Amino acid sequence: MIKLLVPFDFSEQAQNALDLTTHLSSKFDNVEITVLHVIEVPSTSGMGTMGGGEMIPEYENQIFFIELMNKRKQQFKDMENKYAGNKYRLNTKIVLGNAFQNISSAIVEEDPDMVIMGSKGSSGMEEVLLGSNAEKVVRTSHCPVLTVKANINPDSFKKIVFANDFREDQDELAQRLKNLQKWFDADLYLVLINTPGNFETTRESTARIKTFVRKYAIEHAVAEIYNSVSEEVGIVEFAEDIDADMIAMATHGRTGLVHLFTGSIAEDVVNHAKRPVWTFKIK
Missing domain, CATH: 3.40.50.620 (HUPs)
Structure with a gap:
């Protein structure tokens, strides 16, 4: 059920x-x-x-x-x-x-x-x-x-942006993401946001995304590297640029003083993005 x-x-x-x-x-x-x-x-x-x-x-x-x-x-x-x-x-x-x-x-x-x-x-x-x-x-x-912020028709969903750093093992997150893709029957755009404070080469980023795709057998996926001033801005702008139907991402679920001082990219995107945002708290 x-x-x-x-x-x-x-x-x-x-x-x-x-x-x-x-x-x-x-x-x-x-x-x-x-x-x-x-x-x-x-x-x-x-x-x-x-x-x-x-x-x-x-x-x-x-x-x-x-x-x-x-x-x-x-x-x-x-x-x-x-x-x-x-x-x-x-x-x-x-x-x-x-x-x-x-x-x-x-x-x-x-x-x-x-x-x-x-x-x-x-x-x-x-x-x-x-x-x-x-x-x-x-x-x-x-x-x-x-x-969800607006009245949307899920039948029209074609593109789901999944923003991540693709660095660590994320077994449960990957399975949840595949279930989400199945629900909406959409293509996945796996995007890594490259920022001035956390810069790396396109070759390094692309290699990690490809490893993620192979390890979790992700289908109907496109790898993307997007340069921006911050992760939050980059995620929102990339989704706008490709006219995505949804943004998907993980959150670490920080609370208390740690959350106050560090914030959360996922929560910022939920607040500011006009599109539906799917989040999953990783341990």
Whole structure:
């Protein structure tokens, strides 16, 4: 069974992600889609006997949340009816609390093969201070995450850019990448970004990409070397130059102070690229 998780906040971006998910799922047998909606609840933190905080909605908000919960339940019931009768099975789930924490919990509990979620992206000070839920999910998820910003037709997908340094053994990443290619029936553009601070010859870079292709039996692939001022800029620009349909890459999932000072190329690309971005956290 293929299990897909779609965080859903009733935004345009979330609907774009769901449309992509259902369109893809209709092509395969035995697919289960879980659509997760998180109702964020303002809370006060009180220390219980076990020392933990407790979520306590204020009294004046209780009627509002009851009405909102009833509205969301009806919307999800309508959604289930809308998508009934297809090859895939669509389930809906509503939870209360913090969006990122509940999405993370669902990933652990559901153990999906992929998370597909909408993203608005962020930039500037907003990116530094807050980031997006999509960015945080990309950083922490143990399964691949596909972020979607626009309404796209997966039938038109022809080119997937896979950006990597191709230096180390990446068995699980390579298998996941091949599965992604199979899902979309697209060609792979294996690109290494050459930057001034990390320069190497085309011969060296090309040799590593070819080794990667042979070792993992990658088919329908093109090797590319692209020169740019930084990895992030190079990935986005290369995808634009060849009019790619998707960007795929790995993330190391750094958190805390290490993430604050070093950042993450994958998360930057998720924020700034207009195209769908598939990421997988390597250990």
